[in-house]
Amino acid sequence: MAFVKTEVQGAVEIITIDRPKALNALNPEVLADLKAAFEAVDQATIRCIVLTGEGDKSFVAGADIGSMSTMTKAEGEAFGKLGNDVFLMIEHFPIPVIAAVNGFALGGGNELAMSCDIRICSDNAVFGQPEVGPGLRRHPASGPSGGHGHGKAAGLLGPEHQGR
8 A cells, every 4th residue: 555554553553644745635546545444454453443644734635636637537437436435434434433633634535534433633623625615516426525525514513504
C-alpha cells in the first residue's frame, strides 16, 4: 500500500492516509489502499480502529481534483462507486472506527469522517462540503463517495444546523 500506513498498538489499529503533500486527497489508488487496509484488519484481535491523515494540515482535503480532471466518464463513475463502497464499508465495519481529524476534512474527507462511528478533532479541524457554497448538487457519480455525506450530515447535525 503506497498511500496508506497501518500500525497496531495493542488492540488498536491506526490507519493513516499518507499523502501529506497533496493534503491526503483521495484518488483511486488511495481508495484502493484504504479498502485493502480495512479488509486486512484482524477482527479477532483488533478492538478499535483509528483513521487519520498524515500531518497536521489535513485529515483528507477531499477528492484529488487533478486526478479527476484526467478521468474519462467511465473512470469517474468507477471512482465514485469505489469511494461510495469504501465509505459504506467503513460505516458498517463491525469494529468501532474513530476518525482522528487534524486539519481539513472537506468534501470526500468530510464524508469519510462521517462514515466513522466517532470523530475526535484537533483544534485546527475544519469540516465542509465546498461544492454546496456555489449551489452545486453532487451527482451520484461525481466524487469519491457519490454524495453519501449530504444525507449523513443531515442525520448527524440535525435540522437546526443544516444550511449553515
